[in-house]
Amino acid sequence: MLGKMMHKQLTIGSLIEHAGRFHAGTTVTSVETSGETVHMTWGDIDTNARRLAAALNRLGLEQGARCGTIAWNNRRHLEIYFGVSGGGFVCHTINPRLKAEQLIYIINHAEDQVLFIDTTFVPAVAQLRAQFTEVKHIVVMGPRDADIAAQIDGVLFYDELLAAETGDFDWPDLDENLPSSLCYTSGTTGNPKGVEYTHRTSVLHTLGGNQPDGIGLRARDTVLAVVPMFHVNAWGTPYIAAAVGAKLVLPGPNLDGVSLAKLIDAEKITVALGVPTIWMGLLQGLEETGCTAASLERTIVGGSALPTVMIPTFRDKYGVELVHAWGMTETSPIGTLNQLLQKHSTLDSDAQEKLREGQGRAPYGINLRLVDDAGTILPNDGKTEGNLQICGHWVIDSYFRADDSALTADGWFNTGDVATIDADGYMIIRDRSKDIIKSGGEWISTVELEDIAMSHSDIAQAAAIAAKHPKWDERPVVIAVKRNPSVTEAALLAHYKGKVASWQIPDRVVFVDTLPLGGTGKVLKNKLRESYDEVLLED
Amino acid sequence: MLGKMMHKQLTIGSLIEHAGRFHAGTTVTSVETSGETVHMTWGDIDTNARRLAAALNRLGLEQGARCGTIAWNNRRHLEIYFGVSGGGFVCHTINPRLKAEQLIYIINHAEDQVLFIDTTFVPAVAQLRAQFTEVKHIVVMGPRDADIAAQIDGVLFYDELLAAETGDFDWPDLDENLPSSLCYTSGTTGNPKGVEYTHRTSVLHTLGGNQPDGIGLRARDTVLAVVPMFHVNAWGTPYIAAAVGAKLVLPGPNLDGVSLAKLIDAEKITVALGVPTIWMGLLQGLEETGCTAASLERTIVGGSALPTVMIPTFRDKYGVELVHAWGMTETSPIGTLNQLLQKHSTLDSDAQEKLREGQGRAPYGINLRLVDDAGTILPNDGKTEGNLQICGHWVIDSYFRADDSALTADGWFNTGDVATIDADGYMIIRDRSKDIIKSGGEWISTVELEDIAMSHSDIAQAAAIAAKHPKWDERPVVIAVKRNPSVTEAALLAHYKGKVASWQIPDRVVFVDTLPLGGTGKVLKNKLRESYDEVLLED
Numbered sequence A, B: 001m002l003g004k005m006m007h008k009q010l011t012i013g014s015l016i017e018h019a020g021r022f023h024a025g026t027t028v029t030s031v032e033t034s035g036e037t038v039h040m041t042w043g044d045i046d047t048n049a050r051r052l053a054a055a056l057n058r059l060g061l062e063q064g065a066r067c068g069t070i071a072w073n074n075r076r077h078l079e080i081y082f083g084v085s086g087g088g089f090v091c092h093t094i095n096p097r098l099k100a101e102q103l104i105y106i107i108n109h110a111e112d113q114v115l116f117i118d119t120t121f122v123p124a125v126a127q128l129r130a131q132f133t134e135v136k137h138i139v140v141m142g143p144r145d146a147d148i149a150a151q152i153d154g155v156l157f158y159d160e161l162l163a164a165e166t167g168d169f170d171w172p173d174l175d176e177n178l179p180s181s182l183c184y185t186s187g188t189t190g191n192p193k194g195v196e197y198t199h200r201t202s203v204l205h206t207l208g209g210n211q212p213d214g215i216g217l218r219a220r221d222t223v224l225a226v227v228p229m230f231h232v233n234a235w236g237t238p239y240i241a242a243a244v245g246a247k248l249v250l251p252g253p254n255l256d257g258v259s260l261a262k263l264i265d266a267e268k269i270t271v272a273l274g275v276p277t278i279w280m281g282l283l284q285g286l287e288e289t290g291c292t293a294a295s296l297e298r299t300i301v302g303g304s305a306l307p308t309v310m311i312p313t314f315r316d317k318y319g320v321e322l323v324h325a326w327g328m329t330e331t332s333p334i335g336t337l338n339q340l341l342q343k344h345s346t347l348d349s350d351a352q353e354k355l356r357e358g359q360g361r362a363p364y365g366i367n368l369r370l371v372d373d374a375g376t377i378l379p380n381d382g383k384t385e386g387n388l389q390i391c392g393h394w395v396i397d398s399y400f401r402a403d404d405s406a407l408t409a410d411g412w413f414n415t416g417d418v419a420t421i422d423a424d425g426y427m428i429i430r431d432r433s434k435d436i437i438k439s440g441g442e443w444i445s446t447v448e449l450e451d452i453a454m455s456h457s458d459i460a461q462a463a464a465i466a467a468k469h470p471k472w473d474e475r476p477v478v479i480a481v482k483r484n485p486s487v488t489e490a491a492l493l494a495h496y497k498g499k500v501a502s503w504q505i506p507d508r509v510v511f512v513d514t515l516p517l518g519g520t521g522k523v524l525k526n527k528l529r530e531s532y533d534e535v536l537l538e539d
């Protein structure tokens, strides 16, 4: 006997419907690719998303067809999120910073039938277009433009498509287990892999991820999604903002510190989300501009390890709390968030600070465990390092178009990260298993070495890698970008003394002008290893 | 093609499993029926709930069997919530303040096979037992007691049942659409009706109801569930507290203002939930005891209309924010909560205050509309009164053991409440449709008349009813309890001047010593009408 309650489907359409119904007047601000800032409302977004869904039906698209986007964070991209998924199609967000061959691979692998592109990407798409095997329609996100029309044969214009529709399209009551969106991993460790979310997992991630100890958005918040909309759905921010009726600010293409500092003050941002490199840039931007970020209460920081020195800097200088979070494309992405427990309130402030540096604990909906390479479950004692595995309501089962399950025999997803978990469930990422340094049988965490380097005031950025070593197999080498040109290798190596065991101190420091970053702002250590892993053999 | 994400069932077992896994050390405090206060942990509750589930299996209970509870808010009741539902049985919470014939009717209608009872109810159950048609086991919530064993033949003792089990029972992976719990309505307007929740609706209510603009609990909170666990699952508080790992305080049988004031200060409560009469009592209790409620940040108030005068009193005297909420047994119960939008921050404080008096707006997961008696949809202009209808993820489809749907032809549940909704979705309950006064074709809101009466400092409580009238069909009469014995009918009637239109001023005030309250603390207006609806005819 099944229960006797209504059974409503958990759909993306229901999220935007709610925003249109209960938050129609709330602002959505968008910095356009042109630089112009436009103010719309959730009511406008709902109407335009309905128009778009109607337009896609009119184009003859079949339910479930993939529609790619190559776009910045802006209001049309937001309308596409809801119009495509809500209309029963699959929204495939593509990282525009991918190399040409990766773009072609992903678009063809996803079998994208429509491609929505920002004007920025017109030249690139015009050039690659012949190699897209399934794309039927290219839609430029803007009004008709003769120049663009001349570059791409048969191109459609977003604003024209919408103008032909009324906006009274009804969101279909889709099966919640149908796919809603598709995102490929960042490609930090190899080729990107596709993860296809369902309506259900997206809505559960919205509700489960926005608990007060999670992202924690309210209608009174103004949220800035710095994390790109092509990076795991901007960590779910558009969905959460719609569900709670927060004011949403989409920053467009310019994510440098100065642009962000000005935007935060102009729009009175209360909460912002992004990767660590963004907040490093913001610190500089705040200093340069004299902006105060007075409205900013907290930022959610994840995607790679938060340099711990940033926590007190932001708190003491700007009154901004940094909330460290961990997740993956494969986990929608929220896996853990660092919010303290009640018992921690009795700890002294140093101990509390220390706790806040880790990646935090899992919300309801997520479970974590550590296993060794043989799959044996390891203790949660805060010391034992192991392979981090995850399961839960918004975790992958298998990759897009893969026949095999991505899970262990007992149903867990292996993250590829090495971590510790303590008795309270607080998790600390020690490394990626591909990055961790195996020196004479002992493990050395590159995350920890990088964090120490970046706590040196003369160092702007640092990455630690395993360099080949004739005796120890691997030894740590730090690749660093100077903040102060006078800093020396010896000074940085001295900085490690007393902070790690002596055998964990790097063998060398190599100074470089920039670190190679992937499209989501992560250091590409495989690139660094290609360049520097023989640096100790050369001596 | 369905999506390729994990599909985990949304079950009550998964809630307590999470608490046991990530919040095992967090305290659950219980005031026992004996008066003793015990401190346990979520880890203990999880283990005991597993023991209970194992014990019910050992008793040979079939999946889906109903287990009734007649109990106060205490830790064994909490274990029963999770052990019964998590184990695949249905937890049927029964209002102990029901009359004997209602108790018998409900227990037989539910076909309860097990009855868990607090020691308080041993005499009553011993007397009625022969009339329970399906009950196989009566379990007294405590250790073996010879006196009790002598009163109820074959009685089982909770602590003995649990002692026989190990606690390593695995929560079954139940179909989320199976029933988890059963609750009958308060019986304010007639006989209570059964509402059977499913695992899915309970978990969605937990996640959707605990958004930051909802109940908003965090792990750092200490939450006091004053609202009874037999009243719509204490509004979901046990489930939410488990999901977020909040410290939970269960106050036992004594809900008088003095006991609550002391408990709030002793346990440093941050959030409390209950009906308005409880908070009226608390105000007196705080004054009597000199307790300060310094830790208390907010209370969630619903179940009947919040007397508006309480909002500034609590805020100005005690720094406590009252959050007005509306819901029903049929809606799990959260329908609306009153949290302001960002645009309201520019209103002056009087206007903000005024907005906070209403019942608030719907969270994602709930939709509301107004219709007239013919079913025509009415405008949301903040003025037009209509029948409030609701639909959403945790709303009833049909009553327990009813063959007919409880919904309109187009799938909405008619609440029986009369309300207005404004353009932002803010809803104000004007009355129950059975209570509203129809005076010469015009409607008069009893809620508003009561609120004005209770804003008079000499009035403790008030209820307005429709009294029969030879000319106007119905006219308002106020039944009031004095706070100051010297207050007169004329003084109270004068208090209405300028606050409502002159034709809405009540025709009479009848002073009484107490108002008849139902088991959940609501005024039984049908009782009052039985006694007083001819009071104007007698003149």
Ligand SMILES: Nc1ncnc2c1ncn2[C@@H]1O[C@H](COP(=O)(O)OP(=O)(O)OP(=O)(O)O)[C@@H](O)[C@H]1O
Binding pocket: A185, A186, A187, A188, A189, A190, A191, A192, A193, A301, A302, A303, A304, A305, A306, A324, A325, A326, A327, A328, A329, A330, A359, A415, A416, A417, A429, A431, A432, A520, A522
């Ligand atoms: N707070 C964090 N601290 C440390 N590492 C993090 C954090 N958040 C995310 N990560 C890293 O990012 C990974 C997930 O990133 P994402 O899904 O964007 O793709 P990727 O793993 O970088 O790329 P690919 O899987 O294609 O190599 C995690 O497995 C983890 O290694």
Ligand SMILES: Nc1ncnc2c1ncn2[C@@H]1O[C@H](COP(=O)(O)OP(=O)(O)OP(=O)(O)O)[C@@H](O)[C@H]1O
Binding pocket: B185, B186, B187, B188, B189, B190, B191, B192, B193, B301, B302, B303, B304, B305, B306, B324, B325, B326, B327, B328, B329, B330, B359, B415, B416, B417, B429, B431, B432, B520, B522
């Ligand atoms: N904040 C509130 N303001 C005014 N009325 C409220 C509020 N919250 C709940 N109510 C009233 O309580 C009703 C729901 O209560 P509940 O489900 O406990 O049973 P009941 O309606 O009192 O009893 P029955 O349906 O058996 O007559 C709502 O329909 C509404 O009339």
Ligand SMILES: [Mg+2]
Binding pocket: A185, A186, A189, A328, A416
């Ligand atoms: Mg990865």
Ligand SMILES: [Mg+2]
Binding pocket: B185, B186, B328, B416
């Ligand atoms: Mg009712």
